[in-house]
Amino acid sequence: MTEMMKTQAGDAGAFRDFDPGRVPSPCFVVDKAAVERNLSILKDVSDRSGARILAALKAFSFFELAPLVRDYLHGTCASGLYEAKLGHSHYGGEVTTFCAGYKDSDMEAILELSDHVIFNSPSQKERFIGQLKAHPRSIHAGLRINPEHSEGEVAKYDPCAPCSRLGFPVSQLTADIMEGLEGLHMHTLCEQEFEPLKRTWDSVKEKLAPYFGQLKWLNFGGGHHITRSDYDREALIAFIRDIREETGLDVYLEPGEAVALDAGILIGEVLDLPRNGMDLAITDISATCHMPDVIEAPYRPQMMQxxxxxxxxxxxGPSCLAGDVIGDYALAEPLRVGDRIVFLDQGHYSMVKTNTFNGVPLPAIALWDSRTDDLKMVREFGYEDFLNRLS
Ligand SMILES: Cc1ncc(COP(=O)(O)O)c(C=O)c1O
Structure with a gap:
């Protein structure tokens, strides 16, 4: 972890061989080989530990690759009705839905699509559990707990920060609250190594032990950087095997970033090169529209060049926002208008967060396979996409 919250692995890998002039600008390019590499690592962890691994659609919903994801993982985890629909219709396998607050009007459809429905509070559980239990399909009810054990360095990304709205405080758990539940969920990490997971489990294990007998599963959420080269996967595998053996419960993981780590780039073009106290480069990539985490996290994306x-x-970027700044970068050669630039590790949490503020066009989406050099333009956006979000 750096002093900024979001780290960036930023390994250009095979993208060094990709000519950015092959696609329109701006454009996300995803390397199928890199995604498959990540998926095969996750499958290996799953095979050897017995964990069931679900792809978190919130991080990477590039459904063009849904058939590939389905070959390696057990299903998807959704943040609400729309992602549950996407997971069910395109990816198949299990769908686990967690939302901090469900609406009455969505619940019937969510139950139709989900295998696990996880509540954020006892009051949400009370409101919907009757409907869940009455459903003709067997759907498991879960509760997200807040382990009250912080491993995050920045409050914005720490679900265990004081007064967090995410998860029910584990110290307040009672047998009454646990009534009718088949699973417990915890998501407290962000781009983290194995040790924080182990410490979190050690901090809650005794408090949860009285309920193991009634449960069927434990879900350790996402935030595990499992596919990063320095992640201690052997320790994770041993940890999951031990938990399964000790508790007799199924163990679930919901990685998002780990599915798409170092598997995507965002290509842009230099539009103008003004000077005001320093050299400036205006590009057709906007931080606020195309990489909002740059401002929100904040973090500085790595640039290939x-x-x-x-x-x-x-x-x-080209928007009116004074703070639409991607970062300061040194380059070997002076820039020229029309030059292409490439930001690394943009597969996750960028494509899913784009918007058309200022009418800034959405980046196109391309799929490349570094093994074969095949390139497919998957989607290009236009004025209609901007218009359809407004009225
Ligand atoms: C409940 C839940 N599951 C899974 C994830 C995926 O996390 P990551 O992409 O960091 O692995 C998140 C991310 O916020 C989450 O909130």
């Missing part, structure tokens, strides 16, 4: 020392530019 950057060098340690060279011509320094401040890159920013």
């Amino acid at each position: 950057e060098v340690e020392e060279g011509h320094l530019y401040r890159f920013g």
Whole structure:
């Protein structure tokens, strides 16, 4: 973890061989080989530990690759009705839905699509559990607990921060609250190694032990950087095997980032090169529209072309927002208008977060396979996409 919240693995990998001029600008390019590499690591963890692994659609909903994801993982985890629909219709397998607050009007459809429905509070559970139990399909009810054990460094990304609205405080759990539940869920990590998971489990294990007998599963959420080269996967596998053996419960993981880590880039173009106290580069990539986590997290995405020392530019988008700044980057050669630039590790939490503020066009989406060099333009967006979100 850096002092900024979101780290960036930023390994250009095979993208070094991709000519950014092959696609329109701006454009996300996903390398199928890199996604498959991540999926095969996750499947290996699943096979050897017995964990059931679900892809978190909130991080990476590139459904063009849904058939590939289905070959490796057990299903998807959804954040509400729309992702549950996407998971059910395109990915198949199990669908686990967690939402901090369900609406009456969505619940029937959510039950239709989900295998596990996880509640954020006892009051949501009380409101909907009758409907869940009455459903003709067997659907498991779960409760998200707040382990009250912080491993996050930034409150915005720490579901165990004081007064967090995410998860029911584990210290307040009672047999009455647990009535009717088949599973417990906890999601407390963000881009983290194995040790924080182990410490979190150690902090809650004794408090949960009285309920193991009534439960069928434990879900450890996402935030596990399992596919990062320095992640201690052997320790994770041993940990899951031990828990399964000790508790007799199924163990679920819901990685998002780990599915798409280092598997996508965002290509843009330099539009103008003004100067105001320093060299500036206006691009057709907007931080606020295309990589909002750059501002929200915040973090500085790595650029493929950057060098340690060279011509320094401040890159920013075409929008009116003064803070639509991507970051400062040094380049070996001075830029020219029309040059292509490439931001690394943009497969997750960028494509799913784009918007058309200022009428800024959405990036196209392309699928490349670094093994074969095959390139497919999956989707291009236009004025209609902007118009259809407004009225
Ligand atoms: C409940 C839940 N599950 C899974 C995830 C996926 O996390 P990540 O993409 O960090 O692995 C998140 C992310 O916020 C989450 O809130």
